[in-house]
Amino acid sequence: MALLERREDGAAEIEDRFTRLGDDDALPGSGGVLVSYSRFSAEREALLSRDGDLGVWLDSNESPTQLADDLDRLAVVACNFPAFNDGRAFSYARLLRERLGFKGEVRAIGEVMLEQITFMVRSGFSTFELKDLKELDEFKRVCDEVRVVYQPTGDGRQTALQRRLGS
Amino acid sequence: MYRYDEHDHALVQDRVTQFRRQVERRMAGEISEEQFRPLRLMNGLYLQLHAYMLRVAIPYGTLDSRQMRKLAYIARRYDKGYGHFTTRQNIQYNWPKLEETPDILAELAEVEMHAIQTSGNCIRNVTSDQYAGAAKNEIEDPRIWCEIARQWSTLHPEFSFLPRKFKIAITGCDNDRAAVKVHDIGMIMKRDASGEVGFEVIVGGGLGRTPFVGKTIREFLPKEHFLSYLEAVLRVYNQLGRRDNKYKARIKVTLHETGKEEFARLVEEEWMEIKDSTLKLPKEEVDRIAKHFEPPAFRAVPEVAPTTDARAASDAGFASWLRHNIFEHKTQGYSIANISVKPMGEAPGDATAEQMDVMADLADEFSFSELRVTHSQNVVLPHVEREALPALYDKLVEAGLATANLGLLSDIICCPGLDYCALANARSIPIAMKIAERFTPAKQEEIGDLQVKISGCINACGHHHVGHIGILGVDRKGEEHYQVQLGGSATEEAALGKILGRGFSADEVVEVVDKIIATYLDIREDGEEFIETFRRVGQTPFKERVYGTA
Numbered sequence: 001m002a003l004l005e006r007r008e009d010g011a012a013e014i015e016d017r018f019t020r021l022g023d024d025d026a027l028p029g030s031g032g033v034l035v036s037y038s039r040f041s042a043e044r045e046a047l048l049s050r051d052g053d054l055g056v057w058l059d060s061n062e063s064p065t066q067l068a069d070d071l072d073r074l075a076v077v078a079c080n081f082p083a084f085n086d087g088r089a090f091s092y093a094r095l096l097r098e099r100l101g102f103k104g105e106v107r108a109i110g111e112v113m114l115e116q117i118t119f120m121v122r123s124g125f126s127t128f129e130l131k132d133l134k135e136l137d138e139f140k141r142v143c144d145e146v147r148v149v150y151q152p153t154g155d156g157r158q159t160a161l162q163r164r165l166g167s
Numbered sequence: 168m169y170r171y172d173e174h175d176h177a178l179v180q181d182r183v184t185q186f187r188r189q190v191e192r193r194m195a196g197e198i199s200e201e202q203f204r205p206l207r208l209m210n211g212l213y214l215q216l217h218a219y220m221l222r223v224a225i226p227y228g229t230l231d232s233r234q235m236r237k238l239a240y241i242a243r244r245y246d247k248g249y250g251h252f253t254t255r256q257n258i259q260y261n262w263p264k265l266e267e268t269p270d271i272l273a274e275l276a277e278v279e280m281h282a283i284q285t286s287g288n289c290i291r292n293v294t295s296d297q298y299a300g301a302a303k304n305e306i307e308d309p310r311i312w313c314e315i316a317r318q319w320s321t322l323h324p325e326f327s328f329l330p331r332k333f334k335i336a337i338t339g340c341d342n343d344r345a346a347v348k349v350h351d352i353g354m355i356m357k358r359d360a361s362g363e364v365g366f367e368v369i370v371g372g373g374l375g376r377t378p379f380v381g382k383t384i385r386e387f388l389p390k391e392h393f394l395s396y397l398e399a400v401l402r403v404y405n406q407l408g409r410r411d412n413k414y415k416a417r418i419k420v421t422l423h424e425t426g427k428e429e430f431a432r433l434v435e436e437e438w439m440e441i442k443d444s445t446l447k448l449p450k451e452e453v454d455r456i457a458k459h460f461e462p463p464a465f466r467a468v469p470e471v472a473p474t475t476d477a478r479a480a481s482d483a484g485f486a487s488w489l490r491h492n493i494f495e496h497k498t499q500g501y502s503i504a505n506i507s508v509k510p511m512g513e514a515p516g517d518a519t520a521e522q523m524d525v526m527a528d529l530a531d532e533f534s535f536s537e538l539r540v541t542h543s544q545n546v547v548l549p550h551v552e553r554e555a556l557p558a559l560y561d562k563l564v565e566a567g568l569a570t571a572n573l574g575l576l577s578d579i580i581c582c583p584g585l586d587y588c589a590l591a592n593a594r595s596i597p598i599a600m601k602i603a604e605r606f607t608p609a610k611q612e613e614i615g616d617l618q619v620k621i622s623g624c625i626n627a628c629g630h631h632h633v634g635h636i637g638i639l640g641v642d643r644k645g646e647e648h649y650q651v652q653l654g655g656s657a658t659e660e661a662a663l664g665k666i667l668g669r670g671f672s673a674d675e676v677v678e679v680v681d682k683i684i685a686t687y688l689d690i691r692e693d694g695e696e697f698i699e700t701f702r703r704v705g706q707t708p709f710k711e712r713v714y715g716t717a
Contacts, residue, residue, distance in 0.1 A: 063406065084205060085288060087328025091405045094325055099440060115189075115206055122324035145185045148178040150318045152445040153325070160174035160318065161452055 003107075004128045006121055010140035014127070018055050018076060028052075034078060037062045048073055057109060060088045064096045071102045079125075081110035090123045097124035097154040117142050122153050168229050168537065169314045169459040171279045178321065179276045182283055186210050187269035194266055209289070209327070211282030212268055216589045221263045222285040223275060227295035227313035227337075228256030228540040230280075232527035235538055237278045239523035245271050250523070252508055252516040254580055254630060255334070256294050256540045257285055261587055283321055288329045290320035290401070294336045296344045297541040300460060301549040303497045306356045307364055308460045309339035312393060315448070315456060319394050326401045330408030331416035333401070334373075337366075341659060346542060348372045348381045348661035349633060351418045352400060357387065365389045370400060370430070371422030372661070374627035379419040380661045384431040390453070392438075395446040399438035403430070463535035463550055468500030472553040478560075485560055487612060488571035493556065496549075504534070504548040504559060505541070507570040507578060509603070514596045515581040516544035525566040533559050543580050543618075545573065575611040576619055576684075577603035580630050584623030584640065585647070591623035593640025593647035594673070601677045606684075614684055617697045620655070633657035635698045636683060637664040638676060649676040653683070653709060654701045665706060668714055679713055686712045 004011045018032040023039045027046070032053035040047060040056045047054055048070065055076030058064060064077060071077070077096055079089035089108070096102040107127040108120050117128060121143060128139075150160050171179070186206075193203040207213075211222040223238070230238075238258055242250045245267050246260040253259055263271060275281055284291055293313045300308045316335060320326070326333070336350040347353025353369040366388045372381025388396050400418075408421045422430050479486040494503040506526060509515045518526075526546055530538045533555055534548035541547060551559060563569035572578045579602065582588065584595030599621050606614070620634030624641070631637030633655040641648050648670045655664030671679055684697075686709050691700045701709075
């Protein structure tokens with residue numbers, strides 16, 4: 001398992017600062033933790049007042065709008081892809097960035113398929129847990145494979161229409 | 168018609184390169200069939216019963232002669248010399264070799280075509296009225312909006328892994344020839360009280376195993392909000408649509424389970440957030456695209472066409488072709504000519520490379536190089552001078568393409584069925600052929616407008632739910648078996664057919680169709696079409712004749 005971070009020119013493998021806790025795991029005294037939404041809901045106060053960065057991971061049936069009031073206190077929101085073809089998290093990432101204004105790390109976890117990375121980047125994901133990445137170049141390659149985009153999203157990439165209008 | 172600019176070209180070319188690399192990885196064994204499957208499906212490549220099948224998009228069914236010739240060339244060079252026009256205005260090749268598919272896509276890219284999103288759980292090729300830009304009572308050419316939707320939906324980052332496939336159809340006429348009410352989203356162009364043009368938005372129609380007629384969730388959508396509203400519908404569906412059961416994943420089920428009012432409310436709520444975002448369409452861009460759909464340089468010709476009229480008076484075959492295959496054009500002295508791709512004894516929708524070449528030549532000679540593919544699997548020359556119809560007819564006769572059966576019994580919509588398709592339970596093409604052969608052209612003419620639609624399984628690719636006579640092939644204890652239903656329609660008066668009763672064997676089903684038609688001929692009132700008679704009398708008389716009881 002490798003954690004990659006999207007960079008201006010491709011990606012870099014980074015160290016995971018967050019320990020992913022099961023719902024019954026003891027809370028470590030310090031360091032970043034990543035907890036499920038249900039644990040976050042149950043232990044919200046304790047988790048938010050704790051020393052150390054906090055992240056929440058959402059399953060594909062959990063909308064980030066439920067986190068709206070706490071987003072400014074979260075360092076990372078992770079969205080789970082239980083299967084490559086469960087595409088709900090593409091909407092969640094866009095809502096996090098474009099609707100809820102979340103500036104922290106948005107992480108793709110679960111069944112993250114290399115060929116989907118470009119859609120994930122466009123939707124607002126910034127880090128990616130990849131199971132079988134052979135080389136970093138592959139990441140860059142899939143992101144650059146198609147030069148033109150038609151849809152305006154929060155990634156700020158210039159669309160075909162913006163190019164046409166010369167803006 | 169729309170021509171790619173540098174950006175459109177670059178995208179399609181990049182997509183070809185991308186797919187070529189994916190195929191190479193598959194051929195080299197670097198990725199498994201399981202890993203390759205979602206990749207190939209995003210590019211219209213299915214694995215069928217005997218071979219791969221490649222589905223090529225014909226955006227909103229519009230193409231020019233250059234593109235038709237390319238389709239012919241591909242049929243000849245990479246397939247067995249023919250292609251199959253589909254009910255979604257696309258073309259399918261049934262025998263391509265996997266390793267050659269990137270070359271086929273490269274050939275297509277040369278003529279501004281592709282296979283992007285012709286399969287997979289994404290937004291599919293947007294379909295439209297085959298007479299768009301030529302029909303008499305059209306509010307506006309809907310293809311402008313289809314093209315805007317095509318670009319917006321192409322490689323959409325958020326909507327490429329939807330709960331299920333997603334089909335959009337747009338028409339600019341009250342007479343619905345695009346079956347918009349049986350699409351995931353159907354849009355009908357209309358004017359509001361102030362005369363402004365916009366869209367009625369219909370959601371949640373569809374066929375398949377759970378058929379629904381779509382419901383209007385917005386009476387009037389102003390044009391500039393076209394994309395933001397689509398995005399709102401898709402965003403609601405992407406989050407709400409069921410992922411636990413693929414048979415309940417289409418938006419028709421989402422709408423049904425959520426309720427129309429609540430679904431519409433969720434869409435409006437989402438739309439309010441994004442309606443004034445960058446998705447709001449600038450007039451310059453709409454105008455730029457609209458320019459591509461400006462009418463061709465029609466000649467000023469008189470309404471009367473003496474040569475055509477004289478020929479019709481003396482040639483019954485020509486007169487019949489005029490009556491059935493020719494439609495009124497919005498421009499004086501012009502006609503819309505339908506080419507039936509359903510001659511007797513052929514699989515509905517199949518066209519040989521030679522026929523495609525002929526149609527391309529005829530488009531150049533008679534129709535400003537323009538062609539259309541229809542959702543009933545025929546081809547249209549949209550702009551033919553009325554006085555040139557005899558010359559066109561003679562050439563069609565020569566090419567075996569002058570069958571005068573448009574809208575008649577033998578103009579059957581039919582899926583590939585068990586002869587080709589891995590999902591099918593029963594054959595459908597042989598049934599279509601047997602039914603068509605049963606009735607002479609004269610008899611068909613006597614029967615009049617009658618739509619027979621045949622599907623080889625409950626996925627309903629042959630649209631049997633909306634056939635006046637719908638036939639569904641099922642598997643009964645290992646035997647091919649056929650259910651018959653009556654009263655369906657895919658027009659502005661969309662309705663789903665009702666099952667008549669117990670099913671029939673392949674041998675019996677033709678007899679049953681015969682009895683149904685005999686009943687209609689016995690009881691019809693003056694000038695009444697089959698569907699009108701059915702709506703008047705219901706199922707009972709048909710049941711009595713078919714089963715001997717009520």
